Amino acid sequence: MSRQALDELKQQIPLLDYLQAQDWQPARHLSRGRLMGLCPLHADHKPSFLVDPSKSLFYCYGCGRGGDVIRFVELYRQVKFPQALALLYQWRGLTPLLHEAAGFYRMQLHRHGEAVAYLHQRGVRLPELIEHMRIGYAPGGCLRGWLTQLGYPLPALRQAGLVTAVGYDAYMRRIVFPLEGNLYGRSLSAAAPPHRFLPGSKGGLYSWEQVRRYPEVILVEGLFDYAVLWQAGFHQVTCSLGNHLNARQLQQLCDGTRTVYLTFDVDANGSGQQASERLALRLRAQGVTARRIVLPEGHDPNSFLVQGGDARQFQSLLEAARP
Ligand SMILES: [Zn+2]
Numbered sequence: 001m002s003r004q005a006l007d008e009l010k011q012q013i014p015l016l017d018y019l020q021a022q023d024w025q026p027a028r029h030l031s032r033g034r035l036m037g038l039c040p041l042h043a044d045h046k047p048s049f050l051v052d053p054s055k056s057l058f059y060c061y062g063c064g065r066g067g068d069v070i071r072f073v074e075l076y077r078q079v080k081f082p083q084a085l086a087l088l089y090q091w092r093g094l095t096p097l098l099h100e101a102a103g104f105y106r107m108q109l110h111r112h113g114e115a116v117a118y119l120h121q122r123g124v125r126l127p128e129l130i131e132h133m134r135i136g137y138a139p140g141g142c143l144r145g146w147l148t149q150l151g152y153p154l155p156a157l158r159q160a161g162l163v164t165a166v167g168y169d170a171y172m173r174r175i176v177f178p179l180e181g182n183l184y185g186r187s188l189s190a191a192a193p194p195h196r197f198l199p200g201s202k203g204g205l206y207s208w209e210q211v212r213r214y215p216e217v218i219l220v221e222g223l224f225d226y227a228v229l230w231q232a233g234f235h236q237v238t239c240s241l242g243n244h245l246n247a248r249q250l251q252q253l254c255d256g257t258r259t260v261y262l263t264f265d266v267d268a269n270g271s272g273q274q275a276s277e278r279l280a281l282r283l284r285a286q287g288v289t290a291r292r293i294v295l296p297e298g299h300d301p302n303s304f305l306v307q308g309g310d311a312r313q314f315q316s317l318l319e320a321a322r323p
Contacts, residue, residue, distance in 0.1 A: 006070075008103070012134075013088055015056040015069040017209050021091070022076070026051070041065060041075050095181075097152055098198075101162055102178040104146050105136025105171075112137050115175060118188050123228045123306035133177055133227060138185060140172025161198040171196065177223050179203045184223060184241065195242075204248045206239035212252070218261045218293075218318070219253070221272070225263065225301040232311040243275035254286040261321055263293045265300040280323075291321035 019040070026035035027047040032054070039049035039060045048062035059066030065075060073084040089096060109115055109130070115137035124130065144163050148154060157163040164170050174185030174196065180203030185196040206226060211217055214236035220226050226239040240249050243264045253260055260283055264272040280290035295304050295317065305314065 009088060010069055013069050013092055015058060016051060016053040018069050021209055097160055098183060101143060102136060102183060104143055105138050105176040106134060108139055109137040112139055114188060122224045126231050129227060129231045136176040138171035138174045138176050140169045143169045202241050205252050208238055208252050211236055211238045216259045218263055220263045220301050221265060228302050228305040232305055243272055254288050259289040261291050261293050261318060263301050266295050266297055291323055293317050293321045
């Protein structure tokens with residue numbers, strides 16, 4: 001595995017995110033954003049485990065061990081380096097093959113003007129956002145060659161759904177977003193079905209590990225809704241990729257005490273509103289506070305913010321959200 005791939009993996013899995021997902025809690029906040037808590041690597045009675053989130057490094061004054069997120073997984077799960085990597089990939093939700101494909105698509109994005117133009121048209125402008133969502137572009141007709149040259153056998157590409165039965169790239173002229181264990185592709189062409197996933201589950205809620213600690217969470221149905229809200233400064237946003245939540249997504253929303261703001265599309269046939277009413281009932285039955293944001297007729301959060309709405313107006317809609 002290349003140094004660059006390792007750095008990328010570490011960048012995608014901040015140590016603090018991983019620790020918090022293992023239910024680690026800081027006991028004290030120190031200067032420069034550093035945190036101190038009990039050491040998860042041994043029975044610790046007074047906080048001796050120091051975490052520096054800005055450097056994604058840890059050090060324990062009790063057991064004298066320290067390092068990066070990969071080192072932590074080695075120690076915590078008692079595995080060797082390659083297994084630690086595999087566990088992190090698994091935790092991040094992408095297999096090495098999908099990770100490689102997503103990386104290839106990211107390289108393509110800025111080489112294709114039509115892809116960048118489409119992102120602009122949907123309001124996606126900030127480089128930090130493109131980086132944060134790891135947005136890529138599948139031009140079609142070149143992924144297969146790239147992956148086989150890296151040594152991935154064609155049957156593996158077919159099995160993952162990246163290549164069709166007859167050997168063509170499955171994603172063609174699609175903006176690609178890596179998900180947990182899948183890749184979502186949004187078609188640029190009106191002639192193709194707009195939304196596509198690889199075979200298998202769409203996974204859990206988008207970016208949930210980064211969102212779950214917020215007491216108030218905004219739920220949207222599309223990744224372009226997520227993108228413009230995140231860009232407008234609403235970082236407590238997550239996405240269910242469609243207005244029907246799978247069991248895992250529902251369970252994630254209900255795994256703690258929080259308020260969920262539902263922001264599904266307002267479509268003419270009322271299906272978005274019905275889905276959001278049903279979901280609000282299900283959440284309330286699980287003890288989660290649900291509020292519904294009402295957007296102007298015919299809008300989703302993406303069109304609202306792209307067609308002139310701003311963060312302040314969206315904030316007012318949030319405040320006006322009703323149970
Ligand atoms: Zn320790």
